[in-house]
Amino acid sequence: xxxxxxxxxxxxxxxxxxxxxxxxxxxxxxxxxxxxxxxxxxxxxxxxxxxxxxxxxxxxxxxxxxxxxxxxxxxxxxxxxxxxxxxxxxxxxxxxxxxxxxxxxxxxxxxxxxxxxxxxxxxxxxxxxxxxxxxxxxxxxxxxxxxxxxxxxxxxxxx
Numbered sequence: 001x002x003x004x005x006x007x008x009x010x011x012x013x014x015x016x017x018x019x020x021x022x023x024x025x026x027x028x029x030x031x032x033x034x035x036x037x038x039x040x041x042x043x044x045x046x047x048x049x050x051x052x053x054x055x056x057x058x059x060x061x062x063x064x065x066x067x068x069x070x071x072x073x074x075x076x077x078x079x080x081x082x083x084x085x086x087x088x089x090x091x092x093x094x095x096x097x098x099x100x101x102x103x104x105x106x107x108x109x110x111x112x113x114x115x116x117x118x119x120x121x122x123x124x125x126x127x128x129x130x131x132x133x134x135x136x137x138x139x140x141x142x143x144x145x146x147x148x149x150x151x152x153x154x155x156x157x158x159x
Contacts, residue, residue: 001043010039013056016120021063023115026104034066057122061130064112102152110145117142 017038022031038059049055103111116127128138 001045006043009042009052009055012052013059014039016056017059017063020060020112020115020120021067023103023119024064024108024112025067026108026111030067034063037066038063057126057130060116060120061132064131102149105152106145106148109141110148113138113141114145114149 014035018031018035021034021038022028025031025034041062042055042059047058049058103114106114112131113127116122116130117124122130124138124142125135127142128135131138133141
């Protein structure tokens, strides 16, 4: 890949990939490592991309796979709470921050599908492709995740 094009893509998608992976693994260190490894793989790949959205989906899929690889060899070390994070991603603010805290309480499969669908704006089909699951499975996870999030909101008396 051309270094100029690589810098453009990194500038455009670095934060989005990091946010998705952080929502998936809830660990800043693991999210940073997975994001970095995904971008290294992008630089080394011979994949022919059709457009920027294809690159974004590929990067997110590669980063999530990196998280899975880390988790398959090492047990989850420590989960960083939102209070312990020195730098919050730019998209976390006030009410969204409270919602994100609730989102992070959900199981990782639910966090991932909600984040990709609502925060990143992917369709159900694209979300399924990124997560490597069927479209119907993605719809079911999304439906269950919404219910679980509703339960948490009611339990926390958030509204």
